[in-house]
Amino acid sequence: MLTLHTADLLVTGPGSTPLAGGAVLVDGERILRAGPYEELGAEAPHARVRRWPGVLTPGLLARGADALLERTYYPDDPYEVTELGGDPITGARELEALKMTEARWGHSARRGTQKLLARGVVAVAGRFTIGSVRTAVVRSGLAVVPPAPYEGEASLDPLAGRESAGQAFHGVLEAGAAARFAVFAVADEAELMERGASTCVATVISGRLLHRRR
Secondary structure, three states, X not given: OEEEEEEEEEOOOOOOOOEEOXXXXXXXXXXXXXXXXXXXXXXXXXXXXXXXXXXXXXXXXXXXXXXXXXXXXXXXXOOOHHHHOOOOEEOHHHXXXXXXXXXXXXXXXXXXXXXXXXXXXXXXXXXXXXXHHHHHHXXXXXXXXXXXXXXXXXXXXXXXXXXXXXXXXXXXXXXXXXXXXEEEOOOOHHHHHHHOHHHEEEEEEOOEEEEEOO
16 A cells, blocks of 8 residues: 655755655555655555654664663563663663563563654664564564664664764665655754654654554
């Protein structure tokens, strides 16, 4: 089924010129075209239309995902929040006190991947050694790429420590490319960098809407 995603502003890749009223036409897992909404709408008049507020960009790449998912525990809300608090737990001593098992790591990783999807993440870089964590990542739909050198601590927000949003983009939005993108409730890239990836309102991977802010 053809789906036309349109937003106030379209950014197709690092350094590209933002297009007001731009859109991405998706067929299954792939992008057919990216360009002005009027042109794509005329080309595919029967496509389902999803209108989003803000800026539509390539999805983001989270680096240091092994630290985010295998060395960070995300308490189960609401069941563990009273005892553990709502913040992610890190540190060897703190994690040892939790008596982590592989199954518990898997449950935590599922919550962690949901947090990443809610920040426009479509791919993660890292090597996973815990089987249940690998399974959680694969089932989430996130692509896994080899780790790359990076500065600073791993963060749920891939824009943290970046000089531009384009540095965190994973791929570009063009004909034939995988349909992996995100929409942020901001006016432009400058506001996106100022407010961060928590402004995400939608994340699409392989043409599927895997996160939508309620």
